[in-house]
Amino acid sequence: MSRIGKKPIDIPEKVNIEIGKNNTVTVKGPKGELTRTFSPDMTIEIKDGQVVISRPTDQRHHRALHGLTRALLANMVTGVSQGYVKELEMVGVGYRAVMKGNALDLSLGFSHPVVIEPPEGISFEVEKGGRAFRVMGIDKELVGETAAKIRRLRPPEPYKGKGIKYRGEVIRRKAGKAGKR
Numbered sequence: 001m002s003r004i005g006k007k008p009i010d011i012p013e014k015v016n017i018e019i020g021k022n023n024t025v026t027v028k029g030p031k032g033e034l035t036r037t038f039s040p041d042m043t044i045e046i047k048d049g050q051v052v053i054s055r056p057t058d059q060r061h062h063r064a065l066h067g068l069t070r071a072l073l074a075n076m077v078t079g080v081s082q083g084y085v086k087e088l089e090m091v092g093v094g095y096r097a098v099m100k101g102n103a104l105d106l107s108l109g110f111s112h113p114v115v116i117e118p119p120e121g122i123s124f125e126v127e128k129g130g131r132a133f134r135v136m137g138i139d140k141e142l143v144g145e146t147a148a149k150i151r152r153l154r155p156p157e158p159y160k161g162k163g164i165k166y167r168g169e170v171i172r173r174k175a176g177k178a179g180k181r
Contacts, residue, residue: 014029014081015028015077025076027077029081031081031082032080033080034076041062043055044069051073053066075140078140079140083136086144087167088133088135089132089166090108092108092109095107097130100115102123103124104126104150108164109154121138122135151166
């Protein structure tokens with residue numbers, strides 16, 4: 001049986017979970033509200049302040065859905081209660097981030113600045129100095145996707161390490177030219 005799927009999800013205080021028709025689950029908390037429709041094969045129940053997910057059979061398809069459903073639901077609960085943050089850093093001469101309203105204005109060595117409008121439910125925060133910034137929101141999937149799109153604008157290169165990287169990410173470095181002897 002799925003170890004992840006078996007584990008019940010604790011419901012924190014101030015978080016309200018509603019299970020509607022067709023396994024549509026709405027999670028409301030202090031940070032916001034998330035709604036998602038899960039597979040009708042899975043059974044989602046609230047028992048003793050916990051959410052319990054069960055599956056009908058031990059078929060491979062149901063085993064996969066069991067763990068997936070539990071993980072997605074746990075991410076929704078964490079999102080509305082605490083939120084998610086991805087931190088990115090910029091390495092390189094002249095690389096800077098500035099807030100323009102609620103949009104992120106990046107100088108990445110191109111001939112023009114790159115302005116990124118946040119999708120609904122996402123906000124940006126630039127650290128002092130403009131070398132690092134955060135992508136914040138309640139939807140883990142959307143936060144990760146937005147951070148990945150920003151990183152894709154100027155991925156770190158292996159020789160000098162210039163580019164946009166996640167905080168704590170280790171870039172494998174290559175040696176440059178050896179030179180003549």
